[in-house]
Amino acid sequence: xxxxxxxxxxxxxxxxxxxxxxxxxxxxxxxxxxxxxxxxxxxxxxxxxxxxxxxxxxxxxxxxxxxxxxxxxxxxxxxxxxxxxxxxxxxxxxxxxxxxxxxxxxxxxxxxxxxxxxxxxxxxxxxxxxxxxxxxxxxxxxxxxxxxxxxxxxxxxxxxxxxxxxxxxxxxxxxxxxxxxxxxxxxxxxxxxxxxxxxxxxxxxxxxxxxxxxxxxxxxxxxxxxxxxxxxxxxxxxxxxxxxxxxxxxxxxxxxxxxxxxxxxxxxxxxxxxxxxxxxxxxxxxxxxxxxxxxxxxxxxxxxxxxxxxxxxxxxxxxxxxxxxxxxxxxxxxxxxxxxxxxxxxxxxxxxxxxxxxxxxxxxxxxxxxxxxxxxxxx
Amino acid sequence: xxxxxxxxxxxxxxxxxxxxxxxxxxxxxxxxxxxxxxxxxxxxxxxxxxxxxxxxxxxxxxxxxxxxxxxxxxxxxxxxxxxxxxxxxxxxxxxxxxxxxxxxxxxxxxxxxxxxxxxxxxxxxxxxxxxxxxxxxxxxxxxxxxxxxxxxxxxxxxxxxxxxxxxxxxxxxxxxxxxxxxxxxxxxxxxxxxxxxxxxxxxxxxxxxxxxxxxxxxxxxxxxxxxxxxxxxxxxxxxxxxxxxxxxxxxxxxxxxxxxxxxxxxxxxxxxxxxxxxxxxxxxxxxxxxxxxxxxxxxxxxxxxxxxxxxxxxxxxxxxxxxxxxxxxxxxxxxxxxxxxxxxxxxxxxxxxxxxxxxxxxxxxxxxxxxxxxxxxxx
Numbered sequence: 001x002x003x004x005x006x007x008x009x010x011x012x013x014x015x016x017x018x019x020x021x022x023x024x025x026x027x028x029x030x031x032x033x034x035x036x037x038x039x040x041x042x043x044x045x046x047x048x049x050x051x052x053x054x055x056x057x058x059x060x061x062x063x064x065x066x067x068x069x070x071x072x073x074x075x076x077x078x079x080x081x082x083x084x085x086x087x088x089x090x091x092x093x094x095x096x097x098x099x100x101x102x103x104x105x106x107x108x109x110x111x112x113x114x115x116x117x118x119x120x121x122x123x124x125x126x127x128x129x130x131x132x133x134x135x136x137x138x139x140x141x142x143x144x145x146x147x148x149x150x151x152x153x154x155x156x157x158x159x160x161x162x163x164x165x166x167x168x169x170x171x172x173x174x175x176x177x178x179x180x181x182x183x184x185x186x187x188x189x190x191x192x193x194x195x196x197x198x199x200x201x202x203x204x205x206x207x208x209x210x211x212x213x214x215x216x217x218x219x220x221x222x223x224x225x226x227x228x229x230x231x232x233x234x235x236x237x238x239x240x241x242x243x244x245x246x247x248x249x250x251x252x253x254x255x256x257x258x259x260x261x262x263x264x265x266x267x268x269x270x271x272x273x274x275x276x277x278x279x280x281x282x283x284x285x286x287x288x289x290x291x292x293x294x295x296x297x298x299x300x301x302x303x304x305x306x307x308x309x310x311x312x313x314x315x316x317x318x319x320x321x322x323x324x325x326x327x328x329x330x331x332x333x334x335x336x337x338x339x340x341x342x343x344x345x346x347x348x349x350x351x352x353x354x355x356x357x358x359x360x361x362x363x364x365x366x367x368x369x370x371x372x373x374x375x376x377x378x379x
Numbered sequence: 380x381x382x383x384x385x386x387x388x389x390x391x392x393x394x395x396x397x398x399x400x401x402x403x404x405x406x407x408x409x410x411x412x413x414x415x416x417x418x419x420x421x422x423x424x425x426x427x428x429x430x431x432x433x434x435x436x437x438x439x440x441x442x443x444x445x446x447x448x449x450x451x452x453x454x455x456x457x458x459x460x461x462x463x464x465x466x467x468x469x470x471x472x473x474x475x476x477x478x479x480x481x482x483x484x485x486x487x488x489x490x491x492x493x494x495x496x497x498x499x500x501x502x503x504x505x506x507x508x509x510x511x512x513x514x515x516x517x518x519x520x521x522x523x524x525x526x527x528x529x530x531x532x533x534x535x536x537x538x539x540x541x542x543x544x545x546x547x548x549x550x551x552x553x554x555x556x557x558x559x560x561x562x563x564x565x566x567x568x569x570x571x572x573x574x575x576x577x578x579x580x581x582x583x584x585x586x587x588x589x590x591x592x593x594x595x596x597x598x599x600x601x602x603x604x605x606x607x608x609x610x611x612x613x614x615x616x617x618x619x620x621x622x623x624x625x626x627x628x629x630x631x632x633x634x635x636x637x638x639x640x641x642x643x644x645x646x647x648x649x650x651x652x653x654x655x656x657x658x659x660x661x662x663x664x665x666x667x668x669x670x671x672x673x674x675x676x677x678x679x680x681x682x683x684x685x686x687x688x689x690x691x692x693x694x695x696x697x698x699x700x701x702x703x704x705x706x707x708x709x710x711x712x713x714x715x716x717x718x719x720x721x722x723x724x725x726x727x728x729x730x731x732x733x734x735x736x737x738x739x740x741x742x743x744x745x746x747x748x749x750x751x752x753x754x755x756x757x758x
Contacts (some may be wrong), residue, residue: 008410031387033412071450207632308694
């Protein structure tokens with residue numbers, strides 16, 4: 001070892017109540033701090049097997065090809081779309097926020113003929129409207145976001161997916177902010193490809209994207225006329241390593257997978273229903289705690305996403321400390337109270353805050369700390 | 380926090396002398412085990428600034444767009460090629476092993492018209508031959524591997540890059556197994572895009588790919604007729620987050636970047652020349668230590684890559700324990716001696732071992748442990 005190693009500077013300890021990452025359980029960090037093993041080491045491969053099994057449980061699927069992609073959620077999005085779409089294929093994308101917009105961009109870059117079904121930020125994709133669009137467009141792929149992190153809306157998956165399946169389309173679902181915080185049932189819903197991230201309700205560091213492909217999806221990829229545009233994301237190659245034979249594709253991010261294994265262990269020990277209930281209760285406490293301060297939810301009650309709440313800002317926040325405004329108050333929360341909350345994204349910038357109560361942070365103690373700090377700054 | 384958290388199972392402590400990952404310095408693991416901060420937290424952004432500055436030093440470049448890509452080295456390869464190549468563009472790829480072959484595949488998937496200049500595994504790309512191929516093909520991009528991890532050959536970069544630049548081509552260089560173990564001088568050599576990995580001579584966990592793009596490369600990307608096929612790897616978008624304005628693109632893998640920051644700090648505290656010398660000395664000790672056991676280097680002395688040595692196997696290894704053979708002996712080394720070495724890849728499978736002395740492991744103590752274990756098993 002290097003004899004006189006310079007020390008790494010210490011980072012501050014934040015309460016992460018933005019749109020992710022969320023705080024990580026100490027046992028996940030400890031697991032990751034173990035000395036590395038190789039990516040083909042039998043002990044690592046056994047752990048990877050367990051990760052894949054546990055991810056199937058979380059996703060509610062028996063899909064063999066369920067794995068932690070070695071890149072963040074936006075690469076998971078790209079993996080789902082670029083494998084299923086060939087140039088000229090028709091795709092219908094439900095656009096209800098920034099991440100739906102991104103899906104449409106990714107699908108266009110893959111050469112697909114993309115139709116966007118748009119809705120106002122903060123509202124759901126109307127299932128009847130989506131069904132009509134599906135009937136009109138006859139797309140190969142219907143793609144939308146389960147839990148829009150830019151608006152805090154939980155989309156009605158079942159009805160949309162059902163209309164898509166009836167029309168013979170493949171269904172791609174973004175589960176980045178739903179997995180492990182909201183029930184996800186890929187098989188029951190008839191989803192063909194889904195992706196998530198590790199840094200939200202799973203409470204692991206960012207960097208991996210759990211993805212799952214149905215057999216039907218994989219057959220579609222295998223029947224392509226031209227190779228997938230991305231070597232790194234080609235699921236027929238990923239299947240060689242993650243599918244049992246463990247053929248070298250790329251060097252798996254060992255430490256991150258070891259951390260994810262522990263995050264999954266924690267989630268399953270708690271139980272997915274109990275975990276979802278905890279997220280709902282924490283969100284309820286947040287609405288109750290922020291109402292007296294003048295914050296109002298952007299989203300109608302029936303469509304709120306418990307792990308991520310978008311709150312319209314009262315004048316006390318918009319005009320905080322003169323010109324400092326909402327961005328100044330977020331900085332103050334971070335620097336003085338060690339609490340991170342997220343600003344609005346895209347058209348909602350400056351108008352809402354995005355407050356995440358995800359994974360370890362989905363507890364009323366988080367709400368109490370945030371409300372206390374706001375009372376101090378606004379009172 | 381979850382009250383009764385199940386504990387993560389302990390992993391064995393291995394000496395990782397394969398083609399990567401290599402062992403990580405404890406202070407890197409400790410840095411990564413700190414509680415997370417957000418990917419837009421001022422403390423994280425300051426640390427990211429430092430990482431980008433330090434990467435420029437390691438790459439020998441002043442390229443503004445030098446950053447840790449949030450995915451492994453093979454995604455770095457893809458980032459370099461898919462940004463610079465449009466469908467129909469001509470690319471000349473030097474193929475001297477598995478990773479050159481992969482480059483050609485990635486470039487083809489981007490729609491490029493790919494010409495492969497091939498050489499026997501274990502030999503260098505002949506600079507005169509490459510220069511003639513460049514003159515004949517007139518490619519937009521010339522791409523090759525500095526340090527072929529599948530063969531252990533260090534390629535003559537300067538002469539090939541110079542011929543490519545004279546012909547007006549952009550030069551892409553794979554530095555996965557060279558960065559921080561062998562001198563890398565992108566600016567002096569005239570390289571336009573380069574990528575590496577963190578799990579080799581940098582001695583960090585796998586999962587990130589340091590990449591660097593010259594201004595000339597960035598201008599080429601900005602002048603494209605059609606968007607980059609990959610949203611995730613589009614450097615014009617990456618430049619928004621990594622280029623100073625810190626516009627949200629994707630959630631950066633905070634813990635991995637914090638670990639990389641410490642890995643870079645260690646490398647620069649040691650000094651790049653001293654570190655390269657340490658890698659050369661360790662490789663020398665390996666050749667000396669393995670010669671009496673009948674191992675012979677695959678690569679001619681002038682072209683050996685110190686961080687990774689490919690050794691032809693003596694009959695004692697090929698016939699070890701009857702049918703067990705070289706793969707059985709590698710398993711024995713791992714399970715009994717806690718030492719990982721790599722098998723041959725592609726056409727060299729079963730014929731050579733790939734022994735990595737990278738980063739923290741580039742020390743004669745590693746060689747002594749390996750030679751001792753082999754003497755015990757073969758003696």
